[in-house]
Amino acid sequence: MEDYWLISFRTFILYIIVLVVFRLMGKREVGELSLLDFAVYVLIAEVASLAIDNLDQPLMLAIVPIILLFIIQYLNALFILKNKKMRDAIDGDPTIVIRDGRIVEAEMRRQRYNLDDLFQQLREQGITSVQSIAYAFLEQSGKLSVFQKGKDPFILPLILDGYVDEKHLTFIGKDRKWLEDMLRNEGIHSMDEVFYCCYENEKLHYQLKARK
Structure with a gap:
């Protein structure tokens, strides 16, 4: 009977801590977890599970690694918050898998994303024809974002927190010099001043970073 009480107590304590x-760690859906998020969540769950099963091990030996994993994840989140290149290296970039009604076979292969997965996600969104799609992006989470022809176009960010996305510039047929000239015309002389910027309806839209 004592073991039952001990298991119940350890389960309750670990439940509260986890x-x-x-x-x-923040509010994110399971499908939106990065690889690092997922790894940390699995490790924490494994540590908690072992602590409940192993009654001979002091409870603190399970609490310490859980707290340590949280600290590691928290510091990592702070670091990548200000480092777009690191975010892209860890989480990856959205990938265009359909463009103007045509499936981009090379990107499908690179992402190891097969046609069965593609058509399943299209069916789930009620889309029956690839030809009706202007662009479809495979997001970092594995979800498919679809923009159909004849509807509002998608807008790609050109600057995120001072970081210029060269791929998006190339995608819209522009280059870095064009962007610098456009910003200079707005009285902005450094990309680092810009929190967010996009190009919509042949006009540059931007938001400067908040002053500390």
């Missing part, structure tokens, strides 16, 4: 840690 709940608090996950809450502090």
Whole structure:
């Protein structure tokens, strides 16, 4: 009977700790977790599970690695928050898998994304024809974002937190010099000043970083 009480107590304590840690890590759906998020969540769950099963091990030996994993994840989140290149290296970029009604076979192969997966996700969104699609992006989370022909066009960000996305510039047929000239005309002389920028309806839209 004592073991049952001990298991119940350890389960309750670990449940509270894991709940608090996950809450502090931020609100993200399971399908939106990065690889690092997923790895940390699995490790925390494994540590908690072993602590419940192993009654001979002091509870603190399970709490310490859970807290350590949280600290590692928290510091990593702070680091990549200000480092777009690091975010792209860890999470990856959205990939165009359909462009102007044609499936981009090379990108499908590179992402190891097969036609069965593609058509399943299209069916789930009620889309029956590839030819009706202007662009479809495979997001970092594995979800498919679809923009159909004849509807509002998608807008790609050109600058995110001071970082210029050269791929998006190339995609819209522009280059870095064009962007610099456009910003200079707006009285902006450094990309680092820009929090967000996009090009819509042949006009540059931007938001400057908040002053500290």
